[in-house]
Amino acid sequence: MTDAPETATPETAATRSGFVALLGAPNAGKSTLVNQLVGAKVSIVTHKVQTTRAIVRGIATHDNAQIVFVDTPGIFKPKRRLDTAMVTTAWGGAKDADIILVLIDAERGIRGDAAAILERLKDVRQPKMLILNKVDRVKPEALLALTSAANELVDFERTFMVSALTGSGCKDLLDFLAKRLPLGPWYYPEDQISDLPMRQLAAEITREKLYLRLHQELPYSSHVETEKWEEKPDGSVRIEQVIYVERDSQKKIVLGHKGETIRAIGQASRMEIAGILEQKVHLFLFVKVRENWGNDPERYREMGLDFPH
């Protein structure tokens, strides 16, 4: 009974792979955690709610596993059409996942949006892990109380306590996921860390700078698209982006006094894009008023969202 044919080569038998979706209320730290686990910035982060608008996949390899993290928009009670598209997209991202990580901001606890998410998770069949994030901000006693309260509501397989910001607890999570995912070949080339095209990541980076710079409702009324991407013979790249806003008064705010605001946004964005590309970047930002962009199907297509009718 020797020399039986192997059904798989040792390499393929050893590899694991799968999709791990992160769900949670806005601002729970999903994008920060994806960036921390991938080890590079693939998804933009701000202190404001509703930063992530569409699905962003960040890819990590750990031990013999390729873990595809699916960053989703925060889940909340939608009001506008764009909100509905974001929330539908978030739940959709969970549908195809092998494992779901449910993020709770440990400082906020189970309130409002987080409570509603836990309620709806009862109907989700995939294995679910509870991730208490921002543990750098709370006392251990509070974490234990939160763990038991959440586990009473939902049948979590495991609970992890992490700080996406400092990286605390993140290696344990990666170790666990790398073993927990099913056997199978990798989905992406070994060195790929994101599935977002560079044009889109560049638009996201500008949107991040806009969020960081502007206040109140303005960020939510704006949208950024990369319109031109031209590689120059001298090795530099010329990028043109349009910032869409809804009203003329908003355009004035984005431009700022003598164009100061847009210049600062452009400079911060250009520096970050250049750092990623390792290339000299000439970035040109234009502001356009498009009153009803929040109801324009074409804008949704650009963002990778379905248009809710």
Ligand SMILES: Nc1nc2c(ncn2[C@@H]2O[C@H](COP(=O)(O)OP(=O)(O)OP(=O)(O)O)[C@@H](O)[C@H]2O)c(=O)[nH]1
């Ligand atoms: N102190 C602390 N802050 C954190 C941690 N993780 C994330 N944050 C902060 O929380 C804020 C929101 O982080 P994001 O990663 O954008 O949150 P998100 O869940 O992706 O938010 P949406 O995309 O709006 O749904 C940012 O200011 C982060 O720096 C953490 O572990 N500790």
Ligand SMILES: [Mg+2]
């Ligand atoms: Mg996010």
